[in-house]
Each structure stands twice: as structure tokens, then as C-alpha cells.
């Protein structure tokens with residue numbers, strides 16, 4: 548496997564507060580070079596206080612006894628159905644081949660509050676206005692990013708992406724709180740080896756917004772040279788008072804653009820000694836509406852990402868998607884979740 552110490556990924560920080568065609572181009576450049584970009588956290592779209600409050604709420608939730616959390620187990624009726632609710636320690640494997648026993652983390656998935664917020668356990672149930680406000684601001688940022696991508700790609704229909712991401716129809720969009728409990732290196736473990744807390748994977752949807760806490764690194768992306776490169780929480784603490792919001796491109800935007808936008812493989816991993824503290828993160832996985840077809844985007848017939856063919860082939864294989872087979876976003880997500888949770892096997 549790749550050596551473990553590498554330069555931090557040089558991901559640009561983009562300021563969306565005064566958008567121009569140049570801004571749209573910056574978004575496209577980062578999305579097609581790294582598949583990752585930082586958005587300057589100016590506090591307008593997503594207030595920093597809301598991010599902080601959501602982290603506090605997440606901590607309070609994961610501290611609840613297992614009996615409270617397990618009542619709302621993932622996919623259960625009580626949690627509101629497929630892909631909603633609580634994932635127990637090692638309840639899923641983002642890289643089933645590499646992490647055979649499941650990822651050592653917990654998660655809680657919350658679907659968009661339309662038509663109504665799903666049933667939530669305590670203490671989440673007492674903070675529904677914060678949760679829905681947070682989800683709404685995440686969705687607004689995703690819409691802005693999809694608008695910039697449509698503009699910079701000069702699509703004949705510039706709203707082609709945003710039309711497919713309306714929250715008024717059911718979609719796979721999920722807001723997820725993540726908790727990685729402290730792990731302790733046993734003496735039998737080789738401390739020079741990285742411990743993987745979330746297996747290598749690419750994200751399933753269109754765009755992901757990722758929130759992390761200062762002092763809690765661990766995220767790494769796979770470079771085109773197949774080495775792991777750490778993604779800092781705040782790439783410029785002297786100039787950015789708040790960590791910027793990390794965005795990454797998911798598989799669907801990559802399919803739609805023939806790999807021009809990169810759905811970069813990433814993971815959470817620690818050096819043996821560094822993983823002894825607990826870690827919290829939050830991700831907003833923006834998905835298209837269920838019925839959106841995974842077809843070519845008009846106007847992009849001739850584009851193709853450099854070296855993308857092999858990558859797209861690999862992604863298709865994961866969901867046993869034959870060339871020429873028509874899939875909707877919903878069918879794709881069901882197949883992907885089937886692999887992650889070992890459903891239907």
C-alpha cells in the first residue's frame with residue numbers, strides 16, 4: 548500500500564460571497580482537479596454558531612446510552628425508513644474489502660425535513676428547529692455550487708443540475724452526524740501502521756459538505772499518484788478565523804460529466820499514536836431526486852476527464868452497473884447502500 552506520510556493536499560479556498568464568472572471557474576477547476584474544494588466560511592450561508600451548536604448536539608446525542616440510540620436503528624420503521632437513523636459501531640463498512648469488521652464509528656442519518664422531519668430520539672428531538680435550519684443552509688450552499696458548476700461548464704441548460712436537486716421531490720439527500728470513539732493502540736498493533744476509521748471510498752451522491760473540528764484531522768484523499776494526502780481542517784488558521792467548509796464531488800456528478808468532475812477516493816485514518824482521541828464530524832450528502840436518470844448531460848457529450856475511464860469503470864463495477872443499463876439515482880443509491888450495509892445478501 549501507499550506510504551503513509553505525504554504533503555497536505557493543496558485544495559483551494561474559494562470565496563463565494565461576491566460571485567462572478569471567475570468564481571464559477573474556480574469551483575469547476577477545483578472540482579475537476581482535486582474533486583475537493585474549501586468554501587470560505589463567511590458565516591452568511593451557514594452561521595458558525597449553528598455549526599458549533601450542531602457539534603454540541605451531536606456530542607450530546609452520541610453520549611446517550613446504547614438503549615436510547617438503538618431504538619432508532621438505521622433503516623428501522625421507528626427511524627423513518629431506509630438510510631435513516633443510528634448506525635452502531637462497526638455497523639457499516641465504506642470499504643467492505645479493506646475493513647472487513649466494519650468501520651469503528653457511529654453515525655446518525657437525518658433526511659430532509661420535507662414533508663416532515665423524521666422521528667428523532669433525545670436530545671435531537673428537542674432541537675428540531677436548529678436541525679432543520681442547518682439542513683436548509685446546507686442545501687442552499689449545494690444549490691449555489693451546482694449553479695456555479697452549470698455556469699462554468701456552459702451547459703445549454705444552465706439549471707440542468709439544480710433542476711435535478713429540488714427538495715420538493717424525494718431524494719437520497721442525508722445529513723449525517725459521525726462519531727469516531729477514541730481507539731487505543733494495543734501493544735500488539737504495529738504503531739507505524741495507519742488505523743483506518745472510515746474505509747477508502749468515494750461518496751455516493753452529487754456533492755458532500757463536510758464539517759470537522761479544529762484539532763481533529765484524519766481525513767485523507769487518494770492522489771492520482773495513489774498516495775494518501777491529509778486534508779487539513781483549516782488550511783490557513785492565520786487568515787481564516789473559522790475552518791472553511793470542505794466540499795467534495797460524489798460519484799453522480801462524476802458520472803454525469805464523464806469523469807470531468809472527480810469523485811475522489813478518501814478515508815479517515817490515524818497514525819497508531821494519534822488516534823487516541825475521539826473525533827466528531829458532520830456530512831451533508833446532497834443527492835439528486837430519486838427519479839433523476841444517470842444519463843449524459845446535454846452539452847457534455849464530448850468532455851471526458853483525464854484518466855477517468857478506469858475510475859468510472861471501477862465505480863460502475865461496485866454497483867454491478869452494466870454499460871448501457873439505465874439507472875435512476877434511487878436505484879444507484881439502493882445498490883450502493885446494499886454494498887455498504889451488506890443489505891439484500
Ligand SMILES: O=C(O)CCC(=O)C(=O)O
Pocket residue numbers: 725745750757759766813814815828829830
Ligand atoms: O469523517 C470524515 O471526516 C469523513 C467521513 C466521510 O468521508 C464519509 O462519511 O463519507
Ligand SMILES: [Fe+2]
Pocket residue numbers: 748749750755813
Ligand atoms: Fe466520504
